[in-house]
Amino acid sequence: MSESAALVTYSVTEEQIAETKARYAALSCDTPKGYEEVRLAIAEVRDARVAVEKRRVELKADALAYGRLVDSRAKALTALLVEIEEPLKAKKQAVDDEKARLRAEAEAAKRAAIEAEIAAKRAEEEAQARLFREAEERRLAEERAAIEAERAKLAEAHAALEFARKAEEERRENERRAEEAKLAEARKAEEERLAAIRKAEEERLVAERRAEEERQRAERAAIEAERKAVAAAREAQERAEFERQAKLRAEREAIEKAEREKREAAEAEARRPDIEKVRTFAAQLREIAMPTVNDPVLADALLVAWDALGSIADELERAAARRAA
Secondary structure, eight states: OOHHHHHOOOSSOHHHHHHHHHHHTTOOOSSHHHHHHHHHHHHHHHHHHHHHHHHHHHHHTSOHHHHHHHHHHHHHHHHHHHHHHHHHHHHHHHHHHHHHHHHHHHHHHHHHHHHHHHHHHHHHHHHHHHHHHHHHHHHHHHHHHHHHHHHHHHHHHHHHHHHHHHHHHHHHHHHHHHTTTTTHHHHHHHHHHHHHHHHHHHHHHHHHHHHHHHHHHHHHHHHHHHHHHHHHHHHHHHHHHHHHHHHHHHHHHHHHHHHHHHHHHHHHHHHHHHHHHHHHHHHHHHHOOOOOOSOHHHHHHHHHHHHHHHHHHHHHHHHHHHHHO
């Protein structure tokens, strides 16, 4: 090994990196404890990688040739560290993705449970409305049957009265024939009296029949009005329930959207300050002006420093881009 190569030393060696790789290769994110171990391992490897990069910049500042040697060693060490870091990152990302999937499934299950509860309640209310409607129809049928029975009873009474009237006429006719000579005058008066009775009775029956028909019409109108009132009440209840359920769905969707937007905004806001600081610092590195010197050795040293600053700015911008994504 040359004297210059002997001076190229870093805070970690390839043997230490190999030991780290062997120690962290079996880590897993399947449990909360394993997840935390992987997170800490990534941080440790990242710190080692950043230390290598920092040491590389320090060593490369002496001379361009020496800087190339430093870069080659740093590239090799960084590649070894990346071989450890990238698998660990992949394991951690897989667990993060699984957590996100489980969270989405839980939210979907919660929405399905709410919709099922709403459907069950609606079915119960429809069943109650159907029972009320059936009971009302039975009551109306019973009332119609009672009206028909009353009509039949009135008809039977009218037939009995007519039968009695005819029997009375036959009896009086027989008496008239037996006492025709004796009761000529009385017969005429009796016939007139009976005619008046018949007329009055017929008028009474006609009035009663008309009154009964009017009462039946009023009863039917009342039944129809009540049926329409029941139907209107049921329709109003169903419309109110539909509007209430629509309002509940709209409120629930608005709350879920607001929570989701708030959570996404908080996550973006949590990353933004650090990302902006890193990008600002990278821009400041690129704006450093390189002085003009006549000494060729110093000129080479300035070129090395300028190249190192550019590499640092590139790395900072790539890291910020990865976090922003």
